[in-house]
Amino acid sequence: MTGAFPIAPRPGVLEIEPYKGGESTLEGRDDVIKLSSNEGALGPSPQAVAAIKAATANAGRYPDGHCTALRAAIGARFGLDPARIVCGAGSDEILGLLARAYAGEGDEVLYSAHGFAMYPICAQAVGAKPVKVPETDLTADVDALIARAGNRTRLLYIANPNNPTGTYLDKDALRCLRAGLPEGVVLVIDAAYAEFVTEADYEAGAALVDETANTIMTRTFSKIFGLGNLRLGWAYGPPHMIDVLNRLRMPFNVSGIAQAAGIAALADTGHMEIAIAHNSRERARLAAGLAAAGVVVPAGVGNFVLARLPEGADQAQAADAYLRGRGIIVRRMGGYGLPDSLRITVGLGPEMDAVIAAMSDFMAEQGVGNG
Numbered sequence: 150m151t152g153a154f155p156i157a158p159r160p161g162v163l164e165i166e167p168y169k170g171g172e173s174t175l176e177g178r179d180d181v182i183k184l185s186s187n188e189g190a191l192g193p194s195p196q197a198v199a200a201i202k203a204a205t206a207n208a209g210r211y212p213d214g215h216c217t218a219l220r221a222a223i224g225a226r227f228g229l230d231p232a233r234i235v236c237g238a239g240s241d242e243i244l245g246l247l248a249r250a251y252a253g254e255g256d257e258v259l260y261s262a263h264g265f266a267m268y269p270i271c272a273q274a275v276g277a278k279p280v281k282v283p284e285t286d287l288t289a290d291v292d293a294l295i296a297r298a299g300n301r302t303r304l305l306y307i308a309n310p311n312n313p314t315g316t317y318l319d320k321d322a323l324r325c326l327r328a329g330l331p332e333g334v335v336l337v338i339d340a341a342y343a344e345f346v347t348e349a350d351y352e353a354g355a356a357l358v359d360e361t362a363n364t365i366m367t368r369t370f371s372k373i374f375g376l377g378n379l380r381l382g383w384a385y386g387p388p389h390m391i392d393v394l395n396r397l398r399m400p401f402n403v404s405g406i407a408q409a410a411g412i413a414a415l416a417d418t419g420h421m422e423i424a425i426a427h428n429s430r431e432r433a434r435l436a437a438g439l440a441a442a443g444v445v446v447p448a449g450v451g452n453f454v455l456a457r458l459p460e461g462a463d464q465a466q467a468a469d470a471y472l473r474g475r476g477i478i479v480r481r482m483g484g485y486g487l488p489d490s491l492r493i494t495v496g497l498g499p500e501m502d503a504v505i506a507a508m509s510d511f512m513a514e515q516g517v518g519n520g
């Protein structure tokens with residue numbers, strides 16, 4: 150038979166819906182405003198860019214396969230033991246390795262209904278069954294997650310704060326979740342947006358990792374540090390889990406250029422503080438501007454907002470088309486079970502002006518149309 154797949158892959162592989170990243174181009178435009186992938190608005194620290202350029206001198210040599218200096222820098226910056234850190238080609242790599250390590254054929258991997266799209270992909274890639282657990286008010290439901298964890302459950306991925314809803318579990322809720330899960334379930338706290346969160350009741354997860362034997366936290370350089378292109382992430386976990394990940398990962402999974410960039414980015418604490426302040430200010434302004442236009446914006450944190458169109462999916466599609474017409478790319482959320490919503494990344498001030506103005510005009514025209 151000459152089908153599209155003349156050699157069959159392992160069962161289940163063809164059921165995987167490939168991950169779709171945010172678009173970055175619009176035909177016929179070179180002035181696109183890209184607000185579709187939650188990349189840090191300010192981009193990387195100039196010191197990181199300088200480190201990248203300097204590191205190209207060694208492009209011909211294999212990197213340090215253990216990321217020794219980078220792990221030391223992460224440890225120093227966040228007060229963590231470098232021996233309990235593993236680095237990866239983006240945190241996506243580590244999320245995938247965790248599924249390979251702890252789940253397989255016939256196992257279940259839990260995630261909350263509007264959780265990050267990589268979780269079911271990671272589960273399916275190892276033949277495990279992704280199990281979507283309903284949320285309450287667009288927030289992970291601790292009781293529902295605990296209730297759904299059975300003896301086939303090996304892994305639970307939770308993004309905290311969650312992309313795309315922006316909601317988060319506070320430190321007590323996270324502890325309740327861990328305490329209520331069977332010991333045999335690995336809890337993966339994906340804290341990709343942790344650096345943006347200023348709320349006092351939020352914890353990225355390192356303390357919970359220290360308190361338990363089966364919890365791991367993942368982090369990334371792709372968001373606040375603005376280094377998405379280099380693919381750099383890390384995890385902090387108990388020694389036995391770090392050991393397991395070190396056995397499974399490729400020997401040189403992080404380039405020396407990425408390692409150098411990460412070290413320099415961590416050292417530039419001023420850039421990060423400016424990025425946090427920028428985000429808090431512009432996120433609030435974006436949320437208020439959209440709300441004033443008549444768009445529903447649930448309370449949330451992170452460097453993005455969820456914009457819910459009051460009249461549903463068709464209106465969301467029309468709004469997306471309208472924004473594209475103005476050269477603005479945001480993210481449709483149908484794939485996340487939120488067809489009435491757009492996810493808009495916090496960008497630079499003028500970019501926020503443009504998207505607020507466009508959405509206000511769109512909603513005003515809708516009003517006229519419905520009148």
Ligand SMILES: *Cc1c(COP(=O)(O)O)cnc(C)c1O
Pocket residue numbers: 187238239240241242265308311312339341368369370371377380381382
């Ligand atoms: C962006 C993102 C990541 C992945 O980032 P990497 O670039 O692979 O480090 C992981 N989890 C969530 C929730 C994200 O939004």
